Amino acid sequence: MSNPAIILVSGNHLDVLEQQFSRYAHEYDVRSAAGAADAKHQALDVLDAGGQVALFVIESELPDMDVYPAIGKIRQAVPTARRVVVAHYENFRRDAEALRAGQATGKYDAFLLMPRGVRDEEFHSAIIDLLNDWAATVAVPEVVSVRIVTPEHDSLTLQLRDYLERVGLPCGVFHPDSDDGRDVLSRHVGEPDQWPVVEAFTSTAPFVPRTTRDLAVTLYGRPDDIEVDQVVDLVVIGAGPAGLAASVYAASEGLSTVTVEGEAIGGQAGTSSMIRNYLGFPRGISGMRLAQRARSQAIRFGTRFFTGWPVVALEPGTDGRPHVVRTEGGDVQARAVVISTGVTYRRIGIESLDALVGYGVHYGAAMTASREMEGADVIVVGGGNSAGQAAVHLARFARSVTIMVRRPDLSATMSHYLVNEIGYNPRIEVLGSARVVDGGGDGRLEWVDVEDVTSGATHRREIRGLFLLLGADPHCEWLPDEVARDERGFVLTGRDVPAGAWRDGLPPANLATTVPGIFAAGDIRSGSMKRVASASGEGASVVSLVHEWLA
Numbered sequence: 001m002s003n004p005a006i007i008l009v010s011g012n013h014l015d016v017l018e019q020q021f022s023r024y025a026h027e028y029d030v031r032s033a034a035g036a037a038d039a040k041h042q043a044l045d046v047l048d049a050g051g052q053v054a055l056f057v058i059e060s061e062l063p064d065m066d067v068y069p070a071i072g073k074i075r076q077a078v079p080t081a082r083r084v085v086v087a088h089y090e091n092f093r094r095d096a097e098a099l100r101a102g103q104a105t106g107k108y109d110a111f112l113l114m115p116r117g118v119r120d121e122e123f124h125s126a127i128i129d130l131l132n133d134w135a136a137t138v139a140v141p142e143v144v145s146v147r148i149v150t151p152e153h154d155s156l157t158l159q160l161r162d163y164l165e166r167v168g169l170p171c172g173v174f175h176p177d178s179d180d181g182r183d184v185l186s187r188h189v190g191e192p193d194q195w196p197v198v199e200a201f202t203s204t205a206p207f208v209p210r211t212t213r214d215l216a217v218t219l220y221g222r223p224d225d226i227e228v229d230q231v232v233d234l235v236v237i238g239a240g241p242a243g244l245a246a247s248v249y250a251a252s253e254g255l256s257t258v259t260v261e262g263e264a265i266g267g268q269a270g271t272s273s274m275i276r277n278y279l280g281f282p283r284g285i286s287g288m289r290l291a292q293r294a295r296s297q298a299i300r301f302g303t304r305f306f307t308g309w310p311v312v313a314l315e316p317g318t319d320g321r322p323h324v325v326r327t328e329g330g331d332v333q334a335r336a337v338v339i340s341t342g343v344t345y346r347r348i349g350i351e352s353l354d355a356l357v358g359y360g361v362h363y364g365a366a367m368t369a370s371r372e373m374e375g376a377d378v379i380v381v382g383g384g385n386s387a388g389q390a391a392v393h394l395a396r397f398a399r400s401v402t403i404m405v406r407r408p409d410l411s412a413t414m415s416h417y418l419v420n421e422i423g424y425n426p427r428i429e430v431l432g433s434a435r436v437v438d439g440g441g442d443g444r445l446e447w448v449d450v451e452d453v454t455s456g457a458t459h460r461r462e463i464r465g466l467f468l469l470l471g472a473d474p475h476c477e478w479l480p481d482e483v484a485r486d487e488r489g490f491v492l493t494g495r496d497v498p499a500g501a502w503r504d505g506l507p508p509a510n511l512a513t514t515v516p517g518i519f520a521a522g523d524i525r526s527g528s529m530k531r532v533a534s535a536s537g538e539g540a541s542v543v544s545l546v547h548e549w550l551a
Helices: 014-024 036-048 067-077 092-104 121-135 155-166 179-185 212-220 241-252 267-271 287-301 367-373 385-394 416-424 532-550
Strands: 005-009 029-033 053-059 082-087 110-113 146-149 171-174 197-200 232-237 257-261 304-307 311-315 323-327 330-339 361-363 377-381 400-404 428-431 434-440 447-452 458-462 465-468 518-520
Touching (some): 005 036, 014 121, 029 036, 036 067, 053 067, 053 121, 067 092, 082 121, 092 110, 110 121, 155 287, 197 212, 232 532, 241 257, 241 330, 367 465, 518 532
Parallel strands (some): 232 330
16 A cells, blocks of 8 residues: 655745655655645545545645635545645744634644744644544554454444544454455464454454453453452542543542543543544544543553443442442442543434444444445434534545534534534535434435424435434443432532532532542533533542542
């Protein structure tokens, strides 16, 4: 396979860009174009030869057209490529004023000052981030940690790929007759014709998993490897943004911390293709990458992570005894507990669609499935930020994306920057006052029936993908009755706790539950904001309450 292309587009400073990008020439096909039309032709040449375009670097002033129409042409030719606008320092102030708003609406991915000399690593760190982001979304990554061999992309294969993507392990799916497929099968000693066969970097022998849990056990060990023989200061239940923040801050302040996660590190936020409004990441960051960085940070301070099976029970300690967190693989005793298990997407409740989950129907963003939607028409159901991020990501691959909501529009439920980005994207349509009422197909999704909630009229749409991001449901039935919850099952904290459960006439602290020493943070908490930044803030804030309790 040929190296992916980087196409430099400039009329006046092509020599500067060529000198700067010479460092990439060994691993990328670095090409030069004197204008937008030339850049589009070069991109089409790459695609016609079976190659890929990773990045366009476009000067803010071009000889043949204004930069916004140029970006439009380039985007139309290669929607999956990342787009950077660079301004020469003589024009930077002027162009920044005129063009920076385009980044907020998704016209391009970054606005940078053209380097003025060698080794401008600030410039190149931005370029590397964008290339890294692009590499995480290609069908077959350059570096493969896990190889999956199967003759067909069934539901389990998609689940395995999605899990691996969420934990930051690039994988490739190969046909048994391919070179990689034959190489893996040559070491497989199990039953023939059992699929998929998986070879992980931690395993010497390929094996056939039946669930994503089987794969998790191979990668990270069984949860019954939990050997915490002492009472720890804090157990964090759930490793989404709130749990990760609590893990970082608790461990950094000297608390012995254990974090238990039932699925993949990052939680629901880990499936977000690009979070653009998280503090400190002006070019945005994927949920997976944010989660993996936070996990590494927590481990650096001493947090111990155990993943694989969810917590099945929490037994509050009394009379000075520690709380006991029970999993199928072992127990952990702790002086304090933070519940940060987050939420899951609500089921649509249509039997014919739930029967096709993994075969065109997906709960959540399902970034892996997005690549299978190339040239297809898809529907995203949901009006929150996660739905908007999923739609923008899908639009890189699908022919058309329809965001469907029961409300008239997205303004009441989605961040303004995402509404603007969606409004600009020609591949995305918003269909308000509508809901999916049925769907089906021969072995995979082929159609859905859509109802106008105002008139009751129904029409059929032929689609290949349905992505359901329907809002939040808590799943914490394992919590004891002593931990009060609201009518929807979310954990009550602070002044939301019923007055009958207050102590000495005072409500619990803001993030404290009805059980002393047990706290809640993030989306699982009743009244929480359901945003990554607010969940992270609560996870950090709860640590001071833990300190007070332990004192």
